Amino acid sequence: MKELAERICSQVDTITKILDSQSVQQPSFRPDAPSAIPDDKQVQAARIAIIEAANDIILLAQGPAEYIRNEAFVKKHDVSVLSILNHYDVWNAIPLEGKVSYDDVSKKIGIPRNYIRRILRHAMTRRIFCEPTTGYVAHTTNSAAAVKDGSLSAWIGHNIDEVGRALSWQVEAIDKWGETEDPSNAALCLAMDLPEGNTIFEFLQNDGEGEKKGWRAKRFSLAMAAMSKTGSFSSKHIHDGFDWASLGEATLVDIGGSSGYDDIELARHYPSMKFIIQDRDEVIISFKDSLPCGLDSRITFQSHDFMIPQPVNGADVYFLKHILHDWPDPVSTKILQNIVLAMTPFQNNRGSRLLIMDSVMPEMGEVPLTIMQLNTAMDLQMMAALGAKERTRADWEALLRAADQRFRIINVRQPVGSADAVIEVVLDLQT
Numbered sequence: 001m002k003e004l005a006e007r008i009c010s011q012v013d014t015i016t017k018i019l020d021s022q023s024v025q026q027p028s029f030r031p032d033a034p035s036a037i038p039d040d041k042q043v044q045a046a047r048i049a050i051i052e053a054a055n056d057i058i059l060l061a062q063g064p065a066e067y068i069r070n071e072a073f074v075k076k077h078d079v080s081v082l083s084i085l086n087h088y089d090v091w092n093a094i095p096l097e098g099k100v101s102y103d104d105v106s107k108k109i110g111i112p113r114n115y116i117r118r119i120l121r122h123a124m125t126r127r128i129f130c131e132p133t134t135g136y137v138a139h140t141t142n143s144a145a146a147v148k149d150g151s152l153s154a155w156i157g158h159n160i161d162e163v164g165r166a167l168s169w170q171v172e173a174i175d176k177w178g179e180t181e182d183p184s185n186a187a188l189c190l191a192m193d194l195p196e197g198n199t200i201f202e203f204l205q206n207d208g209e210g211e212k213k214g215w216r217a218k219r220f221s222l223a224m225a226a227m228s229k230t231g232s233f234s235s236k237h238i239h240d241g242f243d244w245a246s247l248g249e250a251t252l253v254d255i256g257g258s259s260g261y262d263d264i265e266l267a268r269h270y271p272s273m274k275f276i277i278q279d280r281d282e283v284i285i286s287f288k289d290s291l292p293c294g295l296d297s298r299i300t301f302q303s304h305d306f307m308i309p310q311p312v313n314g315a316d317v318y319f320l321k322h323i324l325h326d327w328p329d330p331v332s333t334k335i336l337q338n339i340v341l342a343m344t345p346f347q348n349n350r351g352s353r354l355l356i357m358d359s360v361m362p363e364m365g366e367v368p369l370t371i372m373q374l375n376t377a378m379d380l381q382m383m384a385a386l387g388a389k390e391r392t393r394a395d396w397e398a399l400l401r402a403a404d405q406r407f408r409i410i411n412v413r414q415p416v417g418s419a420d421a422v423i424e425v426v427l428d429l430q431t
């Protein structure tokens with residue numbers, strides 16, 4: 001424990017000095033503290049080392065019996081409380097500055113004072129809200145994050161209401177279907193009692209009546225946008241995943257590009273590039289008019305089902321981010337074959353590139369546990385939602401070979417601090 005504590009002290013020193021030198025506020029629980037630590041590579045490396053050592057020190061200080069007992073006892077309430085706070089939008093019922101009485105919160109959200117007080121008190125043990133004086137509640141930086149970024153609420157909703165519900169059906173799904181390669185044989189299909197053959201995407205599209213229909217699809221896109229804002233899944237990692245500047249004037253087709261947050265990030269940095277965002281009808285309809293001013297001449301939206309052949313021929317880049325991990329091998333093979341038809345073979349550094357941004361599943365010990373945990377969580381998320389998985393390097397090679405013998409991986413880059421890698425694939429001329 002002493003060794004871990006010393007490691008933490010030295011990394012904290014590093015972060016403190018860098019933030020001071022940049023006049024950036026030090027992390028704290030105050031509601032006006034920044035929602036994320038800066039993207040600076042040295043700060044991020046120190047931050048991961050701190051989390052790694054701090055996690056271990058907590059486990060050692062708890063001791064094994066208490067640790068395991070508390071995992072089963074406390075964590076489910078952490079998640080349930082987060083879901084309740086989100087459902088009743090308690091985030092916005094409490095002002096960012098000052099404090100408010102439990103009575104007032106209760107009246108505002110319409111649930112009994114006794115309940116909301118008990119729920120908030122558990123949240124406070126995780127530094128989500130605080131009780132500055134008895135009978136009153138105020139924001140911390142953690143609860144304030146959900147006010148400052150509305151898309152976090154979508155992220156919590158999708159993860160707990162949809163995937164969380166699926167997880168409680170995972171055992172039944174394994175017993176019923178075993179290892180499946182059918183995305184409609186996933187725990188989520190049992191949890192939501194979906195019609196035969198439907199996957200999560202039909203559920204997201206069809207749930208709700210009248211004007212509410214499709215609300216889940218919109219929320220899912222907002223959740224994906226939330227994920228891409230900071231941390232190990234941040235869109236910022238795209239920059240280090242590929243030498244974008246080398247493309248010059250180029251067209252990128254973002255297949256399953258959702259509301260286009262990754263394209264907006266790239267468009268801001270590479271003014272010679274054009275972008276076509278393809279997604280399902282309901283996603284395109286929700287977001288086609290939402291582009292930031294000035295980028296709409298270089299970014300267009302197009303409804304396209306990637307289960308049928310790619311309509312844009314000979315693009316410089318076909319980009320698949322967090323798409324293939326959604327689908328088991330037979331479906332992923334089909335998605336890739338639909339793109340091959342449109343690709344121009346690669347010769348003399350010219351032709352189409354396929355850039356796959358997804359995790360290349362590391363072996364245990366290859367990356368810090370905090371990064372590994374994101375990979376394993378994503379892997380299990382895919383299992384529960386679509387009977388799918390994260391892939392190792394060998395899995396990627398086998399998948400690409402099965403889709404087309406001409407596919408060749410020419411580079412795999414893992415940006416520092418990113419849970420994803422960028423796999424650069426081209427189509428060789430020879431058959």
Ligand SMILES: C[S@@+](CC[C@H](N)C(=O)[O-])C[C@H]1O[C@@H](n2cnc3c(N)ncnc32)[C@H](O)[C@@H]1O
Binds near residue numbers: 255305321322
């Ligand atoms: C996990 S999200 C990834 C979104 C984005 N590329 C990212 O990295 O955040 C998967 C996306 O695939 C889209 N999608 C699912 N099925 C599709 C289909 N058959 N054709 C086109 N897009 C589809 C979803 O609507 C969603 O936007």
